Amino acid sequence: MIAESGHYALVLALALALIQSFVPLIGAWLRDPALMNVARSTALAQMLFVGASFVALVALHVTSDFSVANVYENSHSMKPLIYKITGVWGNHEGSMLLWVSILALFGGLVAAFGNNLPLSLRAHVLAVQAWVASAFYLFILITSNPFLRIANPPIEGRDLNPVLQDIGLAVHPPMLYLGYVGFSISFSFAIAALIEGRIDAAWARWVRPWTLVAWIFLTLGIAMGSYWAYYELGWGGWWFWDPVENASLMPWLAGTALLHSALVMEKRNALKVWTILLSILTFSLSLLGTFLVRSGVLTSVHAFASDPTRGVFILLILCVFIGGSLSLYAARVSSLKQGGLFAPISREGALVLNNLFLTTACATVLVGTLYPLGLEVLTGEKISVGAPFFNLTFGPLFVPLLIAVPFGPMLAWKRGDLLGAAQRLLAAGIVALLALALVWAWAHGGSALAPPAIALAVFVILGSVTDLVERVGLFRAPFGTAMRRARGLPRSVWGTAFAHAGLGIALIGIVCETTWNSEYIGTMKPDDVAHVAGYELKLDGLFQRQGPNFREMIARFEVGRDGESLSVMTPSKRSFTTRGSSTTEAALLTRGASQLYISLGDVTNEGAIAVRIYHKPLVLLIWWGPVLMAFGGLLSLSDRRLRVGAPKPARAQPRLQPAE
């Protein structure tokens, strides 16, 4: 009953989406407000029905209804409740349902809080949103229906893949999808602007908060996924340049570029044509990511054995939307008027530079991700493009970008003073050089590139601090005045500083982890002691434990330093009987921003166990950086000038009406 209701709700959502795809457009054409307002009601109703459908699937998983194929394949009655819920999106069908649910959620939010948008713009935006939604509803209903029944229901399910039975699954995919799908809003706004042939600074002001929301979630989603892979896969790696990771990185790079170019458009009414193109490209990359993950065309850790109809269907969606939107762009772009002028050395110029490097870096990732696929199609030769490729291309492109980061916010709009900015950054530069010298003197071994990279990171962090200091006049004005000014600074200025500093912090983490990571791999018997980076790890013994749906072998390590006992670490190996597979649960001990990391291998015949112990210096900075960036985004979002969803009184309307 629940399954059928869920299925039915999804069909209704498709019907609503189809209405929403066309009626508002006809309304906009006839200039009929009633027809245009249909978009609002259908978007809200769609959100409701998809929501109901999603809740139905959750209910099926929670009640362990194994007559539904999706539940049977991915659940088990003994599984803890949290994994029953998260297991809903731990499989193809369920995760696609989550995808459209989030799409409908965003559509609903635009409908609910878009009262200050011009009526026709809102109608167009929601119609475009509905095109995307219809395509994906069809995809789910035709190729990946999560509500299919099994004729002879089995008694027990096949359990969720053990690797996914982790709290990471509760957070990572929804975050990532909120990011991916959130870019559909800027896409819809871009297409709406192209259809209407009108775009101005106010448009950018509407688009920016949505882009920012998507970007914040995507940033956190990627960081969360990286940390999850780090502790769950047991290899101590946090980024593998895996095609599916690249699939999430590309929209992030393009989305970051979009955030910055939308800023230029909002403040200076320039770069319109480029911003529209970036909006289209960002969401296209999100769609491409969905295709790469869902079709299983690429070999990857995430490779997916799914039937080819799905791949073809998504490829079709991909071609229609990317091809269609780019054709529309080509046809209509000339109708958009060019905006304000600026000198190459100016805030706008710096943002153009940012966009240039971000999109080029994004393009290299795209090449590296798709090249093996292209080569296989053309020559049948199988290759893999791994970390060395990306280190050689992505890395060098990020260096000039990072050098430019502190300069950007210091340059004035329209015409900047590079020399002045350089003078103000002199202190930051000197400290960065000192850092370089210090690291060089202290570091033993490792890459010669590490000290300059750390200096660069220090420069980026201090550059953001310098910007704040300069703005509030700290050290020049009395302290009280400076504090008052600091409170008065727009939140977006603080946001910029935090986001940029986060970049530097993540870079320090990346460099330290990759350069001065120390490891011990070997077999240990009880009472053996391993020495890693000044720590002594003594294996106390091995214990067995029974979990809810797995058996677990725990190794107990006593961790000490200089003869002093610090803590106990208990890595384990779990074997899941239902799937007959096992997972390695690494143990982590956090010391400041560094971590000790133990993961277990097999037990040998003599009762010794293979262990892998890492000391990862400052590794946590890799994820604190993105968190700081997301926090900066949040601050920027709370800036007065773009409070999302603040109800606007009627008299505010003329101010936001585009100047015609």
Add this chain to the structure above:
Amino acid sequence: MTRKQRRMTIIGGSLAVLALAAALVLNALRDSIVFFSTPTMVAEKHIAPGKRFRLGGLVQPGSLQRGDNLAVTFEVADGSAKLPVAYKGILPDLFREGQGVVAEGALDASGVFKADTVLAKHDETYMPKDVADALKKQGHWKDDYGAKGNATPAATTAQGNPQGAVR
């Protein structure tokens, strides 16, 4: 600066960055890509010792031998040829005899494949795509490789592997 000069500056700058990126990409593609081979292809192609590639196939049942200090040797087979592999380290959770595996490394002078990475990143009903394709091409694919342990009552979908469903 006139409008035209400004535009030329931006376009020139963009072209310079794109050229730089293209140079980087071409350089990296020349040096850092890794080809995939099966034992049969290794025998046919005479890959030079020291040249890195990815070896894929099935772990020959009974061939796994553990030495001292985490050294392991096993054979990778694809039905018509076998290749000995030496590896030092912890094998992944999903590594089993008779199952698909992909190893990355190079041949040494005596014809042993020295692997520095062993990937068995699939669940037990699924095989790395490269390996499955290669086996199919050589006619050694048996349908039960994919269906082993996968006695689904309803003929529904194939199963997802670790994070395919998630990301």
